[in-house]
Amino acid sequence: xxxxxxxxxxxxxxxxxxxxxxxxxxxxxxxxxxxxxxxxxxxxxxxxxxxxxxxxxxxxxxxxxxxxxxxxxxxxxxxxxxxxxxxxxxxxxxxxxxxxxxxxxxxxxx
Numbered sequence: 001x002x003x004x005x006x007x008x009x010x011x012x013x014x015x016x017x018x019x020x021x022x023x024x025x026x027x028x029x030x031x032x033x034x035x036x037x038x039x040x041x042x043x044x045x046x047x048x049x050x051x052x053x054x055x056x057x058x059x060x061x062x063x064x065x066x067x068x069x070x071x072x073x074x075x076x077x078x079x080x081x082x083x084x085x086x087x088x089x090x091x092x093x094x095x096x097x098x099x100x101x102x103x104x105x106x107x108x109x110x
Contacts, residue, residue: 009034012088014076017095020045026092031059036084040065067095
């Protein structure tokens with residue numbers, strides 16, 4: 001996986017929302033490209049857990065993270081320094097924030 005002329009081999013990548021779905025796929029591709037990956041999400045799905053026990057076991061770690069909480073986001077840097085010895089090189093901000101209560105109160109999208 002390469003973005004322009006930026007190879008991921010040897011880099012530290014944080015992928016938010018990577019406990020499942022397309023962001024898990026981003027994390028998998030980053031591991032395949034030689035990156036060390038921090039999977040940041042509220043939880044791992046069955047697919048995420050399977051990845052962590054298989055292909056991601058040596059190159060990926062899971063860090064519980066609620067992207068609506070600044071402390072959780074700042075903790076990803078601490079996790080990276082502790083586990084990989086440096087700050088992340090790449091951030092893939094994939095986590096979505098959905099506020100259904102607000103939509104109901106406002107009567108839907110404006």
